[in-house]
Amino acid sequence: MELTSLETASWFLDKPEPSAVDPTGQRVTAILVSRNGAAWLPETLAGLAASTIRPHQIIAVDNRSEDNSAELLQEARRQGVVDVVLTGSTSASFGDAVHQALAEAAGRDDWIWLLHDDAVPDPTALSELLTLSLRTLGLAIAVPLSVRPTRRRHASMTLELGASISGTGRRHVDVEAGEAAQGQYDPQVSLGGSTCGMLIRREAFEALHGFHSAIPSYRDGVDLGWRANLSGYRVMTCPEARFVHHQAGRSERRVGTIAQGRRRSEVAWDRLMGMRLVAAHTVGLARFLVWLRLVGGSLLRGLGFLLDKAPDQALDELRAMVDFVRSRRPVARLRRRVERIEASPTDRQRANALRPPWWSTFVLLGETVADNIRQALSSGRDEQISLGDLLGDEYESRLGDRPARLPIWVWVAGAAALSLIAGRRLLASGPVRAHQLLAAPDSLGQAYEVALTSPPGLSGRPSAWLLLEALGSTLALRPTWFVVALLMVAVPLTGLVAAWYLRHHLGQHRRISWVIALAYALLPVLLGGLNRGALWLVVLAIGLPFFVAWLHRWPTQTEGVRAWQPAAGVALALALAVPILPLLWVPAAAAVVLTVVRGGQGAWSWARAVLALGFPLLLWADWLMSLRLTPGRLMTTPAPLLNGATNDVAWQMLLGRTGSTGQPPLWISIVVLGVLWVAALIAALRLPSRSPVLVTGLVFIAVGVALSRFSVRIDTSEAMPDPSPWLLIGFAALLSLAVSWLSEASTSLARRDFGVAQALVGVVSMLLTGATLVSLAWWVVGGMTGLTRGDSAATPLYLAQNERATGASSLIVDQAQPTPAWALRSDGRATWGQGETRTGALASPTGWEWAQQAVAQIVAGRYDEDLTAHLVTLGVGYIAVIEPLPDTVAALDASVGLRRSSNEDGTVVWALVDLPTRTQVIGSDGAVLSLTPSDEVATTAPETRLALSLPVDPDLRVTVGGVRLEPVESVDWRATYDLGQAVGLVEVRQPVPDQWWRWIQLAGGFLVVLFALPSLHFRAGADRSPRRAHDLEEAL
Amino acid sequence: MRVKDWICLAVATVAVATVATAVLAPQGGAAQPVIPVQGQRQVACPVGDPAFGPTTVAAAAQTELTVWQVGSEATAPALSAELEDPAQPVVAVGDQSLGAVSTSSQHGKVQAVVCRPPISNGWWNGVWVTESQRSSLILTNIDSTAAVVTISLQGEAGPLETTGLRDLEIPRFSTRVVALNSYLTAEEPISVVLKASQGRLMATLRSQGDLGTDWQQSAAAPAVLSVIPWSPAGEGNRLLFLTNPSSDRRAEVQVEALGLEQSYVIAGAEEVSVAPGATARVELSQALRGQGVGLRVTSTQPVSATLVATGPDLAGLSAQPGLGGGIVLPVVPGASLALANPTPDPITLTIARRDAEGSEVGLEEIVLAEGSLEAPLAGDAGSIMLTASGPDLRVALVLSRIGQTEGLALAPLGVGGAAGLNIAIAYRPTVG
Structure with missing residues (x-):
């Protein structure tokens, strides 16, 4: 005998030598059950006819199909493919049909082979099943491998090989559905499996009293196998026996199913069967707990589906649960049958071991989430691009640009290293502070207190931005960690988002799109945003690509629940943008209206537009309403009291130089943004269709520059609107224009001879790359050096300690500034919220007036005899003057009730003799x-x-x-x-006012986030998606 | 629209916006709140011994004021007040425009000071403590708590060792006269530094002897740019005393004359080197040749500067801060104003004359470019309100006659009052 290579190596693989058996002599009764399966029956009959072993008798049962299944079966009988054709009833289950066939069968064969009308057996399927059965002692049931239909010469895709059931009734299969079936599976013991192709020892079938009417479909094979296992029989999978299974029932292509008769979907019916099965196989007191778990779990699953924007799935789940609650009798009947088995502890233990562990649900949930996140990241214009592709050079190599060079981790490590170097000032302890960033509260509780309660004496609501900061802090666990994390990831994350947008929504696949994405990510740096600690600018930069992406999707996603996703996305983006700069709602609304008008999708699209535009206004209604007292805040960014002076030189504003602190040297602004201007103008000339983008960008820039000329009144103070958001959006539009032109030009010129056009593209690309590198260098060297951590070094440390320990405030005056600046500091530092409005004693008009008068007198070098008396009411314990003028020192030295406390590093401190507190x-x-x-x-x-x-x-x-x-x-x-x-x-x-409104805000925000996020398709993971299988099959 | 139209529109938009913004000055500066300095002002005036001559203390303000002698009851509120031969130093309390002048003709000479708020630090240069010229510090505590001061003396070569001048206590509402001659006698003028470790006080240097009689208020804190409003015209010596308070750094000083038409470096004072802790004397008489000029003193280290004029009478005038705010002064018959502008920008001094009832009777404006001048003040009664258009104008009263008594007194106004003084400040929670 010639040895195959596998046999030669069998000693090495330590596999037992299979014993030689002859299946041909076995008496098998094949039972083919049909119900409206004419679409697949011919194929099934052909497969049956091709079987290498013909069963002793083949009985077909047609459950009164409304199609021509009965005729097909009769024709098969005439051709000798089947021996007998019986007629069942429309309400009969698969088990009923099998029982009917066995009752009509001639003689008593050793084996029963169950066949579905939508499953095509391999010619050797029966032979393999019999061979396994004969070789395996005590085997009662053999379950074949089900594979999906595939194109000819394509690898078979595994559908299932045996099945089990979890404690929640979820169908569990050990093999990975969808993987290529290449003979890699070995026979395994199993709890049960599909009845499709199942080979059952007749003796065992009768001992088990066959199928039970409580499980008329879907889980009947598992039920039978489970009872067989409990009875001491063995159930095994037989991967060598294959069936191509269309799963016509699960994929809802079969009509007249039992589920449809009960007006239930196949999914709901399957769930009901699963719950019944688990409940019936639970005996004793545990059954009550299991019942509760099944019902509770079903409710949770329903909620999960609802959150996953799958209301039909949620409804199925709830219907199944209700049916389960109502179907106590069938469960009780099946339970009695199970109880009569008197399983030995060994058999019971063995059967339990064949069920998935309790944590398998969570593992599956995790896998599903991960799978869907991957899918979500790879969705878009190019469905084949994944996040990994985006980060790795493999993508480029796939597109044929260049071979892979650097793995992902190198890029990640490089970005992390640059972030750490740039953010070196953050590698310390204490709260982060900057020109436009006040210290974060110490705890989440304090962050929410600031966000939810108005400062005493003020009727306005706290800034909505504070609530966003508190929510961000919740995700980061601590407010300071949130600040550090956001600043650290600002550039890499913005770059990644921009790259995602460029590739998935603009279809930019060239390397230059990476450069443009990085250039965009560095815009906040060039505008001085990171140096100033403008967290809102980072959030705006991250959110902007999403906003535009959702606008892009608006005209294309118009069906069902998915149609609301872009609207929810726009609503979410605006819900973030409005607290940053309420005025941004206006251009956003214009963009949405324009999109709807151009899309021309009718009333529903307008309804979605109303949702998108109305939601942010509704969400922040309380805050926006309170802005009627300070309408200037509509035009300013968060913490307007921290805004600096604007740039006197108007043309420099066109280079992103807003005049605030933290900006790069002028030559960097000229080089980088000058190149951007040139690139955008060339792009507008060369790519006429994109000219509106240029106009949009310029309008934003112009609006920003114009607004920066005016001051607005905020809470009795004057503040300059920060033009950074407008400039950011404007420059982003210019970048978008540049990348569009470069990409299209590269494609269109690729096959032409080198000429002026190619040279122009090359030069602009190089200029943009060089400018981006300059920006990158500035980010690393000085882009985040305006950030500091810990207490201020401008005043002595004991001052802050005194404020915390005694509850006193310190009046701090900085005479080093061209216009002397001042603050009334409490608790050692100024924290979130104090840049929005006057707080503490300063919230009182009189307190504010007295404090200002005290500062004016100090700066003027005069003093009032009532100075200290006023300071006592303000709770001021110390006066600290940074770089005081001689007149100031002389005046304060000579003021009654003040005592010079220290004079260090140019800061002179006077203590109030009475050491008042607040x-x-x-x-x-x-x-x-x-x-x-x-x-x-x-x-x-x-x-x-x-x-x-x-x-x-x-x-x-x-x-x-x-x-x-x-x-x-x-x-x-x-x-x-x-x-x-x-x-x-x-x-x-200070109690939180209108807490009910906060809950509504939270719920509203949650719902919008939910709708905006891509669906996770939990159903895909939960039951291995019969519908997706159907979709795939249809696609094939 | 065609592409070119779009681009033209866009470029035009930006151009218009840029031009508009260039035309529209950003309102950042204007946006800062300007706070008028308000509140009460309190000044204290020295008085002479009635046994040696009469003293008059006169005060005036825009609104009502009160005056009281230390240890006595206050007068009824009035627009102005005048006390003849008060026995105790006088305190005047009024609004931020309050001004008061104390004039005296002790020992047949003329003394005058513009009264000032109490101080806790003081500097005097060119102080004679010789056998023929005695100097004393008159320290008056006008508060209800005791004050404690330490007085240190510096000679030409540095600090002078003295005992008994540390931690001098001045009880509440009392005056203590520290006769410096009791502690030392020096050939050359010395410098006096006063520091209060507790409380504050009115401190006036009184000098009397062969050179004449003088009251002198504290000089401004040592600075790298000091301006002495006036070196009076006429005969006699003009001595400039420069004290370097640094303990380790030498000061290189240049002295310029702020003339009526030009400023120039004074010959012989181009480069005066002052050792750490030392006092230098610069003889200006020959270079000034009897001209009345202001003096601008620039140095590499903060120095304290005082001009001392001798001749018919002793008169000292130390460097002073600019007149920062409006001040109302009672009219002193025969007095004139000495003005010095050390900056290249012209400064306008507005003089509003009021009669005794407070009605405005005249308005005069003096525009002074870089330089100095002396402007006589007409009138015998009422008050004048002085308001400068810039913060750098130095002003002093020059008085050469009180009644029949002749002499010379130079009384700087110092920082003046704060009437009409508006201070731009910015509330920034991040400060500190």
């Missing part, structure tokens, strides 16, 4: 006792009052030792309370 107990005789945060009110005399350096606010809740104090008439401008007999610690709280 919490003062005022006796009936006017005596003042200042309290630190840890001080308790020990005893009180009649008419003793508690004065806080806060404006009067009826919402303030002040307690002493847990006793809430009643407000009394203020002694000056401060919130004053009657201490009564209260003793103990003083606590001041």
Whole structure:
């Protein structure tokens, strides 16, 4: 006998030598059940006819098909392919038909071979099944390998090989559906499997009382196998036996199924069968827990589908759950049959071992999420591009540009290294501070307190941006971590998003698109945004490509739930943009309207536009409404009080030089943005169809420049609108124009001889590349050096410590500035929210006036005899003057109630002799006792009052030792309370107003995020997607 | 629209925007709030011993003021006040325009000062402590808490060792006269530095002897640019005393004359080197040849500068800060104003005359380019309000006669009041 290579190596593989068996003599009754399967029946019958072993008898049962299945079967009988054709009933299950056939069968054969009308057996299928059965002692059921239909000469794709069931009723298959079936599988014990092609030992079938009516379809094979395992029989898969299975039922192509008879989808029916099966196989007290788990799990799955924008799936799940709850009798009947098995502990243990572990659901969930994220990232114009492709040179090689050179990790490591070098100032401890970035609160709780509560004395709502910062902090766990993370990833992440946009939505595949993406990512750096700590500019830069991408999708996604995704995406982008710069809503609305008009998709498109544009206004309605008091904020960016002066030289604004701090040297702005201007203008001339992009960009730039000329009133202060957002969008448009031209020109000129046009493209490409490298260098060298961490070095450290320890404030005046600047600092640092509006004592008009007057006197080198008295009410413990003028020093030195405290590094500090704090107990005789945060009110005399350096606010809740104090008439401008007999610690709280609205905001935001995100298609992973199989088959 | 139209439109948009923005000056500077300095101003005036001659303290303000002698009750509020021969130093309290002048003819000579707020640091140069010329510091505590001061003396070569001048306590509402001659006698004039470690006080240097009699207020804090409003015209010596307070750095000083028509470096004062902690004396008489000029002193290190004029009377005038805000002064008969502008930009001094009832009776404007001048003040009663268009104008009262008594007194206005003084400040929470 000639040995095959496998046999030669069998000793090495340690496989037992298969014993020689002869299946040809086995008596097999094949039962083919048909129900409206005419579309596949001819193929099935042909496969049956080609079988190398003909069953002893082939009985066909037609369950009263409405198509010509019965005629096809009769014709097959006439041709001798089948022996008998029986007629069943329309309501009969597969099991009923099998039972009917066995009752009519001639004689009692050893084996039963079950056949579906939509499954084509390989010629050797029966032979292989019998061979395995004969070789395996105690084998009662052999389950063949089901494969998907494929094109001729294409590799077979695995569908399933045996099946099991999880505790939630989920169908579980051990093999990876969709992989090529290349003979890699070995026979394995299994809990059960599909009835399609199942070979059953007749003796065992009868011992098990056959199929049960409680599981009329889908899970009947698993039920039978499960009971067989419990009864001590063996159930095994037989991968050598193949069936091409169309799964006409699951893919909803068969009509007249039992599920349809019950007005249920096949998915819902399958779920019901799964739940019934699990419930029926659970005995004892555990069945109640299992019942609860099945119902609860089903509800959760329904919710999951709903969140995944699959309402039909959610409905199926809920219907299945309801049917399950109602179907107690069938479950009870099947459970009684299971209970009668009297399985031995060994058999029970063996059967349990064949079921997936409890955590398999979570593993599957994770895999599904990961799969779908990958799919989502690879979606777009070029469905074949994945994130990995995007990052690796393999992509280029696939496109035939160049061979792969650097793996992904090199790029990632390089970006991380550059980010670390650029953000070296962030590699320290303490909160991050910059010109436009106040220190983050210490905790999430404080971040939300700032975001949700208005400062005492102010009627306006906190800036919506603060809530976004708090939400971002939640994701990063701590506010400071959020700031650090966002600044660190700002450039790489923006670049990646821009690259994604360029490749997936503009279809830019050239290397230059990488350069353009990087150039775009560096725009915030060139505008000085990172140096100033303008987190909002980073968010805007990241969000802008998404906004444009969703606008691109608007005309193309017009069907079903998916049609709402672009609208939700636009709504989400605007929900982020409005808190940054409310005025941006106007051009965004124009863009949406233009898109809808050009798309011409009718009323529903307008409805989606209303959603997209109305949602951000509704979401931030409370804040926007409160802006009627400070309408100037509509034109400014977050923390407008931190905005610096604008650039006096108008033309420099066209080079991104807004005049604020943190900008690169002038020559860098000229080189980089000058190149961009040149490239954009050339692109506009060479690519006429894109001229509107140029116009759009220029309009944004012009608006930004024009707005920067005016100051707006914010809360009694004047602030300059920051033109950075307008310039960012304008320059982004110019970049987009440049890359479009370069890409199209490269493609169109590729096959022409070298000429002026190619030279122009080459020169512009090189210029853009060089400019981007210059920008990159600036980012690394000085693009983030304006950031600092920890307490300020401009004032002595003890000042901040005193503020925290005593609850006093410090009046800080910087005379080094051309216009002396000042702040009333508390708790050691200024934190989020204080750039939006005056807070603390300054929220009071009188407190504000007194503080300003004190500063004016200090700067003027004069002093008022009431200076210290006013400062005491403000809770000022120290006055610190940075680089004071001699007159100032002389005046403060000679002021009553002040004492020179220190003079270090150009900062002179004076302490108020009485060391006041912001919490003062005022006796009936006017005596003042200042309290630190840890001080308790020990005893009180009649008419003793508690004065806080806060404006009067009826919402303030002040307690002493847990006793809430009643407000009394203020002694000056401060919130004053009657201490009564209260003793103990003083606590001041500002309740969150309209909490219900916050919940609505949260829910609304969540829903929009949900709709905007790509669907994760949980159904695909949960049941291996019969519909997708169908889709695939249809595609084939 | 064709492509070219689009591009033209775009370029035109940017061009218009750019031109418009170039025309529209950014309102950043104007956006900063300008705060008028308000509040009460309090000044203290020295008085002489009635036994040696009469003293008059006169005060005026835009609104009502009160005056009180230390340890006494305040007067009723009025637009102006005048006290003849007060026994104790006088304190005047009013609005930020408040000004007061104390004039005296002690020992047959003329003394005058423009009263100032209390101080905690003071510098005096060119102080004679010889056998024939005695100097004393008059320290008056006008507050309700005690003040503690330390006085240190510096000679030509550096600090002078003295005992008994540390931690001098001046009880509340009291005056203490520190006779410097009791501590040392020096051939050459010395410098006096006062530091209050607690509280504040009115400090006036009184000098009397053969050279004449003089009251002198503290000089401005040492600086690299000092301006002495006036070196009076006429005969006599004009001595400039320069004190370098640094303990380790030598100061190289140049002295320029701010004449009426030009400024020039004074011969012999092109490069004066002042050792650390030392005082240098520069003889200006020969170079100035009797001309009245202002003096601009520039140095590589902060120095304190005082001009001392001798002749018919002793008169000292130290470097002063610019007149930062408006101030109302009672009219002193026979007095004139000495003005010095050390900057190249012309400064306008507005003099508004008011009668005793506060009604404006005249308005005069003096425009002064870089240089100095002396302008006589007409009138015998009422008040004048001085307002400068820039912060750098130095102003001093020049008084050569009180009644029949002749002499010379130079009384700088210092920073003046703060009436009409608007300060641009910016609230920035990130400061510090």
